Amino acid sequence: QKEVEQNSGPLSVPEGAIASLNCTYSDRGSQSFFWYRQYSGKSPELIMFIYSNGDKEDGRFTAQLNKASQYVSLLIRDSQPSDSATYLCAVKTVDYKLSFGAGTTVTVRA
């Protein structure tokens, strides 16, 4: 079992809709969770992090964490064409390492 798994996508949503991205992790002791956005040909860019169960909102982005279910999600509200990218879920394991999922590619249709 991979440490971090994401729904494979690709995910296509119309402009203005909500994009929902899911991620599960295997290490029950994980404490820190991150979402990175990666545009094609570019490096990953941190967009959200969450440490506690529940929701965390930042602009059009909402991260949700459920440690009991070992589940992290990212919602993108009012999706824009500029949100078209690959979204990487990352989980902090021991010794400050981040383990990344394979990513979900999102395409926002204008």
Add this chain to the structure above:
Amino acid sequence: DAGVIQSPRHEVTEMGQEVTLRCKPISGHDYLFWYRQTMMRGLELLIYFNNNVPIDDSGMPEDRFSAKMPNASFSTLKIQPSEPRDSAVYFCASRPRAIDGYTFGSGTRLTVV
């Protein structure tokens, strides 16, 4: 701040040649990480340093790969000899002690022919 700086941006080399990738972390960041990204395997951690000391190199694929961090502002990843299966984008990332998230460099796209 200029961010994490990597060089070169692109490298094309012939199989069997030595390749050296370079990274300058953000000033004041205690941790430095080298990742490799391919379509098949995604982002894989190769090695990381804390205060210039290698902490975990379990991700280094084989002895052909080596990494050094001679001081707080410079690190290298060397592949000798290079093979076509080493073709990938190599990212360097750094983070300060108190924050969990990394900042990535722009990456080096390596092609071994």
